Amino acid sequence: MKRGQNMITSKDNSQYKFWGKLQQKKYRQKEQLFLVEGLHLAVEAKKNNVLVEVLVREGTITEFEETTLLKQDLFDKLAGTVNSAGVMAVCRMHEAEIMAMDRLLLVDGVQDPGNLGTLIRSALAFGFDGIVLSENTVDVYNEKVVRATQGALFALPIIRRDLVAYVKELQKANVQVYAAILNTAAKPLNAVSTVDQMAFIVGNEGAGIRADLVATCNNSVEIEMNATTESLNVGVAGSIIMYQFRHTKCMKNKK
Amino acid sequence: MKRGQNMITSKDNSQYKFWGKLQQKKYRQKEQLFLVEGLHLAVEAKKNNVLVEVLVREGTITEFEETTLLKQDLFDKLAGTVNSAGVMAVCRMHEAEIMAMDRLLLVDGVQDPGNLGTLIRSALAFGFDGIVLSENTVDVYNEKVVRATQGALFALPIIRRDLVAYVKELQKANVQVYAAILNTAAKPLNAVSTVDQMAFIVGNEGAGIRADLVATCNNSVEIEMNATTESLNVGVAGSIIMYQFRHTKCMKNKK
Numbered sequence: 001m002k003r004g005q006n007m008i009t010s011k012d013n014s015q016y017k018f019w020g021k022l023q024q025k026k027y028r029q030k031e032q033l034f035l036v037e038g039l040h041l042a043v044e045a046k047k048n049n050v051l052v053e054v055l056v057r058e059g060t061i062t063e064f065e066e067t068t069l070l071k072q073d074l075f076d077k078l079a080g081t082v083n084s085a086g087v088m089a090v091c092r093m094h095e096a097e098i099m100a101m102d103r104l105l106l107v108d109g110v111q112d113p114g115n116l117g118t119l120i121r122s123a124l125a126f127g128f129d130g131i132v133l134s135e136n137t138v139d140v141y142n143e144k145v146v147r148a149t150q151g152a153l154f155a156l157p158i159i160r161r162d163l164v165a166y167v168k169e170l171q172k173a174n175v176q177v178y179a180a181i182l183n184t185a186a187k188p189l190n191a192v193s194t195v196d197q198m199a200f201i202v203g204n205e206g207a208g209i210r211a212d213l214v215a216t217c218n219n220s221v222e223i224e225m226n227a228t229t230e231s232l233n234v235g236v237a238g239s240i241i242m243y244q245f246r247h248t249k250c251m252k253n254k255k
Numbered sequence: 256m257k258r259g260q261n262m263i264t265s266k267d268n269s270q271y272k273f274w275g276k277l278q279q280k281k282y283r284q285k286e287q288l289f290l291v292e293g294l295h296l297a298v299e300a301k302k303n304n305v306l307v308e309v310l311v312r313e314g315t316i317t318e319f320e321e322t323t324l325l326k327q328d329l330f331d332k333l334a335g336t337v338n339s340a341g342v343m344a345v346c347r348m349h350e351a352e353i354m355a356m357d358r359l360l361l362v363d364g365v366q367d368p369g370n371l372g373t374l375i376r377s378a379l380a381f382g383f384d385g386i387v388l389s390e391n392t393v394d395v396y397n398e399k400v401v402r403a404t405q406g407a408l409f410a411l412p413i414i415r416r417d418l419v420a421y422v423k424e425l426q427k428a429n430v431q432v433y434a435a436i437l438n439t440a441a442k443p444l445n446a447v448s449t450v451d452q453m454a455f456i457v458g459n460e461g462a463g464i465r466a467d468l469v470a471t472c473n474n475s476v477e478i479e480m481n482a483t484t485e486s487l488n489v490g491v492a493g494s495i496i497m498y499q500f501r502h503t504k505c506m507k508n509k510k
Contacts, residue, residue: 114369118488125484150485224501225380230405232380232494233373239491240498246479 007058007069011077016070019055019078019090025139032093034141037079039063042089044151052090060086080143093141096157098130101175101197103247106163108134108213109204110234116140117148118235119202123156126239127247130157132166163201167216175199179209179217180241182231186222189244198245202238262313262324266332271325274310274333274345280394287348289396292339294318299406300346307345315341335398348396351412353385356430356452358502361418363389363468364459365489371395372403373490374457378411381494382502385412387421418456422471430454434464434472435496437486441477444499453500457493 008016019035021027028034033052036045039062045051046064056067057075070078079088098104105123110116116138123131138145140158167177175197179186201217203209214220223232223240232240263271274290276282283289288307291300294317300306301319311322312330325333334343353359360378365371371393378386393400395413422432430452434441456472458464469475478487478495487495 118491121484121488122491125478125480125487127481148488152484155483223380223498226382226502228379228410233376233403233490235488236373236377236491236494239487240495243478243495247481 007071008074009071011074015068016074016078022090023080023143025142028093028139028141034091034093034146035078035143036089036091036146037084037087037143038147039085039087041146041151042087044154045089045091048154050092050094050154052092055088055090057084057086062087083147091154095159096130098132098157098159100129101170101173101199103128103242103245104130104132104170104175104199105238105242106132106134106166106177106199106201107137107238108163108201108209109136109207110202111138112205112234113138113142113144114148115205115233115235117145117150117153119238120145120149120156120158121152122235122239122242124152126242126245128156128242129247130159132163133158133160134163135160163213164216167199167201167213170199171218173197176219177201177217178241179203179214179220180222180237181208181214181220182222183220184222186220188224189221189241190224192219192221192244194245200238200241200245202234202241205234262326263329264326266329270323271329271333277345278335278398280397283348283394283396289346289348289401290333290398291344291346291401292334292342292398293402294340294342296401296406297342297344299409300344303409305347305349305409307347310343310345312339312341317342338402346409350414351385353387353412353414355384356425356428356454358383358452358497358500359385359387359425359430359454360493360497361387361389361421361432361454361456362392362493363418363456363464364391364462365457366393367460367489368393368397368399369403370460370488370490372400372405372408374493375400375404375411375413376407377490377494377497379407381497381500383411383497384502385414387418388413388415389418390415418468419471422454422456422468425454426473428452431474432456432472433496434458434469434475435477435492436463436469436475437477438475439477441475443479444476444496445479447474447476447499449500455493455496455500457489457496460489 022035054064054067177199179201277290309319309322432454434456
């Protein structure tokens with residue numbers, strides 16, 4: 001323990017109780033704070049200027065100057081996974097504006113935290129400008145979403161909107177909007193031409209994209225599959241589409 | 256309840272205890288049986304001739320002629336998720352032989368059940384001939400793997416081998432083997448030419464593919480990404496590669 005550093009040893013400690021509440025969406029919203037687990041995410045949070053506080057399990061050594069120590073059992077109770085490796089961080093929410101509309105991903109009603117996290121991670125990897133979530137999509141600050149993003153959520157603008165209204169705005173701005181659907185009326189992915197401004201919508205794991213939202217789109221796209229297969233995982237489907245239309249800035253690292 | 260149908264009402268029932276043991280890998284291996292959850296997977300199991308028995312939660316109506324009823328609390332204790340919708344099935348393991356070597360996926364040390372399940376689902380979607388797992392890859396009959404495959408594991412040959420030895424066999428049979436790695440020495444995915452027989456290796460979530468296995472391969476491939484991104488989810492990376500080299504039989508359903 002560093003000089004002057006205190007350790008939280010009681011579950012009745014008011015700070016400890018406060019962090020525990022951040023596991024619930026309503027408190028995260030109220031406080032505009034959320035928890036992340038693991039050294040990697042804590043480092044990414046710091047890099048992106050959203051780090052509020054680092055929480056460390058008693059006995060863990062980290063690179064951070066200032067940390068708050070927690071007694072082992074208290075830390076373990078707060079940490080959602082065995083993967084935290086003794087480090088958690090409290091982070092500040094920050095809804096960044098989407099600054100460009102060359103490539104956008106719209107997410108309609110995705111419920112699985114791992115799927116949303118994967119989509120966010122891939123969107124950053126493929127140079128997308130931002131992600132727009134429907135109101136009924138899982139909370140982006142859910143700990144499982146945060147973990148699956150591997151830190152990408154700190155680096156990418158993610159906003160929540162009424163998607164039907166948002167698509168209409170995009171169309172006014174000359175963005176081509178594609179609904180990813182399973183339907184022989186849709187264009188095969190390979191047949192879709194690259195244009196300057198493109199947005200893609202992926203939908204709920206079971207039900208797909210809501211019919212009124214599909215109807216709003218100019219275009220639809222289908223990933224070519226074995227005829228006997230019903231569908232792909234939505235995180236995979238969205239990632240394949242984003243790879244196909246990755247922004248040219250992604251190719252700078254390779255000849 | 257149908258005429259003559261009994262309901263299991265005690266946790267001490269020997270059949271009930273037997274099914275519970277199937278949640279452990281060693282009993283699955285010993286009995287060559289595994290559990291699946293949900294009507295969809297039970298139907299897929301039947302279609303693929305591996306269905307042994309359908310277990311139904313008291314009060315649930317299904318399309319199956321013969322089922323075993325379980326009292327609500329017993330069913331709920333056996334079911335691993337809230338997604339079973341009152342149906343589980345006992346299925347027979349069946350290690351099918353890989354009959355063609357046009358497109359294979361090799362999986363080295365993947366630990367997350369969702370990632371393996373996603374890879375299996377995508378491999379079927381993109382017309383791959385089979386999947387070869389390293390000995391330290393997560394058990395394919397783990398309930399979370401089974402769920403993420405959405406039934407694809409019934410329709411695709413999946414075997415477990417020493418991958419270094421297996422890659423050498425593939426090379427003797429003139430299969431081009433590509434290691435998916437993060438390294439500027441690797442070819443960008445777009446620059447890899449399609450040949451008749453291709454195999455792709457993906458690796459562990461943290462450590463990637465073991466060095467001795469990478470050294471055995473003729474070729475390596477990297478998915479083009481934003482320079483600041485460290486990596487993709489392995490389920491996504493493998494799926495993008497499989498989409499890129501999907502077997503031509505996948506394109507029959509589209510012009």
